[in-house]
Amino acid sequence: MSTTPTAPTLYLTELDVTRLERLASRGGVPHMLELLDDLLARATIVEPREIPRDIVTMNSRFTCLLEGEAAPREWTLVYPDAADYDAGCISVLSPAGSSLLGVHAGQTVQFQQPDGRAQQIAVKEITYQPEAHGQFTL
Template identity: 65%
Template sequence: MAKSTGVSSNAPTLYLTELDVTRLEGIASRAATAELDEMLDALLTRAAIVPPDAIPKDVVTMNSRVVCALEGEPAPRDWTLVYPDDADLAAGRLSVLSPVGQALLGARAGQTVDYRLPDGRQQRVTVLEVAFQPEASGQFTL
């Protein structure tokens, strides 16, 4: 039986470019852990791999900057969704392989998604705004 990724079944279909898939596969092959392989498999199972110019402008993609509301928190969060090597939560750079990062990837502005924290608690986050999306800005290799 496969281990749960922490992303609920209402998770949106996500959009990935071929470059994003190549980068994520490279990360998984360097780390060579079963847990990371399972996370990547879960992401790719939900993924629609498309050319960068086919991604809707309101979708959270890699290197997008999003404004999110976490359930139960008074102030919104401003996060940029990044690859694990670039993650720095204190600086607002959220790893795509974190539970919330996996849930946000592919979400649309206005959408609420659920995910599980490592301790098993359920959490909910709403995408208030996709403030920057590389593909919408014509930055297809960011």
């Protein structure tokens, strides 16, 4: 009996992969290589100019709704040094951030909170994506 591989569930740009690989190579984050391997195993990697405009990429701003909350939030997916939860800047290395990278607007993802509870986030709209605005530099 043959099995067909599961289709990738997310999109990543080549630039985001390069940036994440650089971050992983610096060390200091024990789970970074494992996170990157997991993302790459599920990803379709495309040129920045080819990424659909409804995908969460690094430095994208988006509206999302957390399970159990009535009001949506405006978040930006950032690298760890720019993270500021109170300002809506979510680190790609956080459980929520790593689950959001590469997903489509309209998609709901689940992640495990540090206390072990499962949490769902629905991405409602991409309000800014760097690639959609011609920002393709490292």
